[in-house]
Amino acid sequence: MYQFNEERTTGLLKRLVETPSPSGFTEKVMKVISNEFEDIGVPYKKTNKGAIIATVKGKDDSRHRLLTAHTDTLGAMVKEIKSNGRLKLAMIGGFNWNAVEGEYCHIHTASGKEVRGTILMHQTTVHVYRNAGTAERNADNIEVRIDEKVKNAAETKALGIEVGDFVSFDPRFEVTPSGFIKSRHLDDKASTALLVDLVRSVKENVIELPHTTHFYISNNEEIGYGGNSNVPAETVEYIAVDMGAIGDGQTSDEYTVSICAKDSSGPYHYALTRHLTGLCEKGSIPFKLDIYPYYGSDASAAIRAGFDVKHALFGPGIESSHALERTHVDSLKATALLLHSYITSEMMD
Missing domain, CATH: 2.40.30.40 (Peptidase M42, domain 2)
Structure with missing residues (x-):
């Protein structure tokens, strides 16, 4: 049974947000990521743009999955x-x-x-x-x-x-006694910390995944082209793990995982999105479906680049995005549970 490691995830998140990495200046934070993957013992490669892609082989090596989060910030x-x-x-x-x-x-x-x-x-x-x-x-x-x-x-x-x-x-990272995490750059270092800890959990617990899965840590998302290259040809499903936007007219909150049905690029893949909501319902994972009107992701960038993949987007709900951001450990936990449920599920036909 998967258990979310709150202390380990928030500890890594603190290190990530306290490592400066505005888009175009990400070498130090990507070194933190490569050190993590080396410590975990998972193979990875570095792209010419400086992104890192770690790969965990699964039972089916013919149809791959890819999950991405980004470390670059404003x-x-x-x-x-x-x-x-x-x-x-x-x-x-x-x-x-x-x-x-x-x-x-x-x-x-x-x-x-x-x-x-x-x-x-x-x-x-x-x-x-x-x-x-x-x-x-x-x-x-x-x-x-x-x-x-x-x-x-x-x-x-x-x-x-x-x-x-x-x-x-300066990020001003803080975890409150009530479980709130306040910091600049939770977009998208919260998701990055979750992905890295997910890989660590898979390796520690010797979990065999049903499909070969790539974990793509990108470093140019805030300027529009983070995950739009180096997508393995076998990739069928592409998941962007990124923040849920909170505000008037939105359903997203700081306590659930936010699943995006549509953003400024258009609708996400309907069947894959429904697969995610089904996993939440089956596993009693608290979630919210939402539409983000002024938003784009690495998944939508990959679609624009011409990759023939099914794409979807989910992540923790982040209050006051691109400012003094905040989320709650409940949202991190819900996102972690959906991540684990997704990578251990069978791919849709």
Whole structure:
């Protein structure tokens, strides 16, 4: 009988979210993943784009399954070094500037040096700027205040900071006594932690899977092309394990596994989605079916790339996506149970 290992999963999740990995700057977090797979003893390969695909052979090696989660996150790059020594930013991924206003950050220089800073509005000081509260939160007004003695662009450049340097946001990871997990970047490091622990459980318990299954940890999903290549030709079913979006008009919550029927790319494969809901009903796994209006996944990216696969999407419900995110261990558990139920089930005809 499968048992969700809450402590091990949340411990790995903490390590993942505390390893900076905005899209395009993911080598360190992918090293964490490769170390995990080496410790588990599962074979894996690294793609040219830096993704990692671990494979567990099953009884049927002619029809494969693939499950993916992504480690890349939102972030920014240095767009301009201002005359006062502060930095203008360019977004990586889709978020609103107000979601990162006031956040501490790291500037990752080309030399490997990390410089601390804070993301602020230029017009933050209420004693000086009458429009401090009403000025538009945009790329022109948002800047990074560097935690070094700099007064001009030359002094900032002397620190090794240049245009194109990556900027990562502090995650502020916390597990509350009531079981809530609060952190930036739960999208999609929560699902990544679940997939890695699923592989560990399969190997520890010597579980023979009915079908060869690939575990694809991608690293470019936030910019649209994470899992759209290197899909083995034998793959029949492709599952994106990614967050459920919570808000007005949504059924998803922080306590169940969210199964997506449709997102901005269109409907997911009907029969495969029904297979997932059937597994939940049979196993008494709490779930919610939902539609995400402004959302895309690695599975939809693979479909757009032309792969002939049945695709579906499910994952933990994440509150306040692309901002100060939160979920509950109940949602992680429900997702873990569905993951295990799915990979040990027989493939649809």
